[in-house]
Amino acid sequence: MIRHIVLWRLKSPDEQAFTAIRGALQAQVGRIPGLLRLEIGRSFNTGRRAVDLAPTCDFESRDALAAYHRHPAHMEARAVVDPLIAEHWIADYEL
Numbered sequence: 001m002i003r004h005i006v007l008w009r010l011k012s013p014d015e016q017a018f019t020a021i022r023g024a025l026q027a028q029v030g031r032i033p034g035l036l037r038l039e040i041g042r043s044f045n046t047g048r049r050a051v052d053l054a055p056t057c058d059f060e061s062r063d064a065l066a067a068y069h070r071h072p073a074h075m076e077a078r079a080v081v082d083p084l085i086a087e088h089w090i091a092d093y094e095l
Contacts, residue, residue, distance in 0.1 A: 001036070001095040002059040004068075009087040013052040017084045018042060024080035025055055031073040034064025051089075058095070065092065 010017050022040050029038050037058040043051055059065040068074055 002062055002065050003093055003095055004057040004059060004065055005091045006053075006055045007051040007089040008053045008055070008081075008085050009050075010052040010084055011086045012084070018053070021053060021081050021084060024077040028071075028073045028077055032068050032071045034060040035068060036060060 008021075010021075025038060025040055028035060035057060037056075039056045041054040041056065043054060045051075057068075059068065
């Protein structure tokens with residue numbers, strides 16, 4: 001199993017942005033083969049080194065993660081999310 005963690009700093013970390021992102025990401029569930037779990041954490045930390053959101057996904061395999069990045073449902077989510085993101089970091093690892 002693969003864990004995919006994304007850390008996002010938003011351009012404007014307000015409730016409207018969080019709601020839009022959460023909705024876009026949750027719309028992927030059940031539509032993307034190999035996506036086993038999706039969790040969206042909103043950070044309460046502040047400061048220069050803090051991020052605003054930390055989505056975490058579990059995938060069946062590396063192939064499933066690779067297919068996710070190309071899947072139309074993921075492209076739909078990115079159309080909503082990408083304009084709201086100032087910076088991002090990604091970590092993928094095997095469980």
